[in-house]
Amino acid sequence: MDTENIIDRLLELFPAAEKSELLEVLVACDGSVDQTTKLLEEQFGKVQQASFEDNSQKSLSFSCNHIEKHTVKALDASKRGIKREFSQISDGEVNLPHQTTLKQYGRNIGQMKLCKRPGKAVTLYTKEEVEKNLPDLVFVRDFLTKELASKLLSALVSKRAAFTHNKFYIAGQKCQSKHYTAIFRDLDASDTEKFIYRDSGKKNVQKFFTEMKLCAYAVEDKVNEVLSKRKPKSSYQIRKGWKANLCVSNLFQQEKQDLDWHSDKLTDIGPLPTIASISLGATRIFRVRKITTARNGGDSTIFNIPLPHNTLLVMLPGTQEKFKHCVPSVDGCLLDLHPVVGKVRYSLTFRMIRNELLSGRPKCPKCGSSMVLKRMFKRSETRGYYFWLCGSQYSGYKCRGFYYGKFDKINVPGEGLYTNRQSEATRWIGNSE
Template sequence: MDRTTDEKLVELRRMFPDYDPAGLLDVLVSCDGSLKRTRTLLGSGEETQRSIKRFKPQQTLSRFIKAPHSAVRTTHSSKPITLYAKSEIEASLKYCTYHTNVLPEDLAEKLLHQTLNDAHYKASEFYLFGNKCTSNHQSRMFMPAKPSDVFYYNGREVTDYGVYSNEMMLAQVLIEDVVNNALSQRIGLPFQAKSGQWEAQAAFSNKYEKDSNLDWHSDRMTNIGPHPIIASLSLGFSRDFRVRKVYPSDSQIFSIKPQHNSLVIMHAGFQEEYKHCVPLLPKKYRIPTEDLHPTAGARRINITYRNYLIKDPIFCRLCGSPMDLRRMFKDPAKRGRYFYQCSKSYTEHNGFNEGNECKGFSYANFEKDPPLTDDEEHGSFWLADDDIEARALQSSKC
């Protein structure tokens, strides 16, 4: 005779006492009432890896969370896990906080209208191996006023930019309050700005049409420095914002959908530990009418307020081009070391044979001016406290 749902829940609560009972019921229902499949999903080992493919690809993590700040247990899947609630997002993404309704409604609408109708947005251009590439979304840099010195962004001098409107400046002031309140509740990382309150010196904005996207990347730290803090404001239509760890390469993908007038704060450590993207909408996907924004329709505006810590560019000793600040992550034996790499192959056709790049390289030492060293052991270094693999491997070499 089949066991009742209540009997199955009693068994599950005995086996998984740390899980919320309502969450256990959610999993049991998603497994069509199968106690065996539920045990497999919530368990571990090779059987879980084989079985997970049979379950629903889109999941919410609330079913796995006992309390908002408890550790989240997830099984690896190639499908994104969707995070809906603030507690889910912040429990799953260590260096991220999510905030809704950050601006007065009328201010958010005015800022959205201004940016949607700004005709100066344009596609970004860059070079890879001598080939010119163009993004399929549009971008624009904004500044409070004309900079007194030469301003660089991603290896290029910024000459085309917009000046803040009153609405953009007011939004920045309000967002700075949200960011500083969030920072007051977090433990700082060693290389993030120590100069009191977080302030933004510029804003970089992306405009997404229905058929636009942004590929996987981490924001370059060249000017925003190590352990940067970026406040990302979403306006208009809600699009997927996907995040995954930079290591290993098959890390679980998490997806959130920032709502109109919401803020994702990418805290210190986010750019070092995560990559993010805005994927294309599925082909032939028909957006439900109720999901369209009354002003923007299917268009989305993203404004990222940034604190620029490094004003003076570092120039390559081989070719004289500006260099990019990066951090090693692929090899756990070297993970955590910051370095400067020539950006010439990304910013212009360098005249070399196709496939060749400038080899300009130096380790970064943030205690020096300029912050360069040829000695790896004297370079600046940071590992996440939960990076067990790299910590164990590097400790064994000491």
């Protein structure tokens, strides 16, 4: 009995369950139908005994390897099925001249709810298209070996309980993200106490597991290779020895789950950070636009980048400062299902927690809370100044404690990374900002 038949059978037994949920549990149980049934019974109630026996198959348990082989085969098949064609995307999508597109993707993106923001949308499919239009991004398809990508995906599925909604405050109102997040770290134990990742509130931080470590090593090698070939943008960014010691993993279980426009927080990773993400599972769109839109003198173009299973996307220094990104919902028109997890998509975003940031950041001068690092961009007179803002606003309070950021001596141990004076503050402005 193959996976598809088992899932169909499970669906008959648990009609209230979703196919992707069943697959998730089945993979988490290493393919054991008995265990899967037991787990599902806890959630959906007991089924009649011997339901599986009437199919004259006595031993239905099979190993995780079986699923992986199945996955790899299905992936190959799905790749063969994708034909590269030239096509014009309709419904408000504007293509670059001579742009190669996947017809299948084009149709689906065309059906997507269009961004409400004004400005043209451009879809970038290939490494060449992405890196030509967005030079601070690095795009690599099939980054990990197929085996590692499959194992990593299975491991993430089995850690479903670690993924929860993010809670945050907007104007004093408690809000909850639509997608799920889990945080993994690979830090010295001595740093643990100081470290609370603020992007997601006080979440339980998990340790890197074997497959994640292997993935982090591959990502580190790639990022350091890229950084070594580029001219640094500042003296205070990481230029070599970049470490993937923090992984924020996002889970999009349903097409409706999205992630709104944002830049990643700089507080623990510092100014001009590098963030590298691996996509696993279904293909979702990664959307990028300049932080300064046409209204304040920038460019409003929105770039859509489809990220298929096992794609690496590196956001090099300057990307968080100059751009915002989001993962839009793809309700009813998912680009490409994954043969094992269906419409489920994980991103693993690797960052480097910098010890200098943990030790040199200020406490709020007004209330003593920890502070968050940001960069001014709205007005051209002050654009580019880094500043620290009281973090209590993220718990619903309204303290406006403030310092400028000061990073010229970030590599000197014991130096504070803040100042009251604008004349001493660190300012970074990108090209064409």
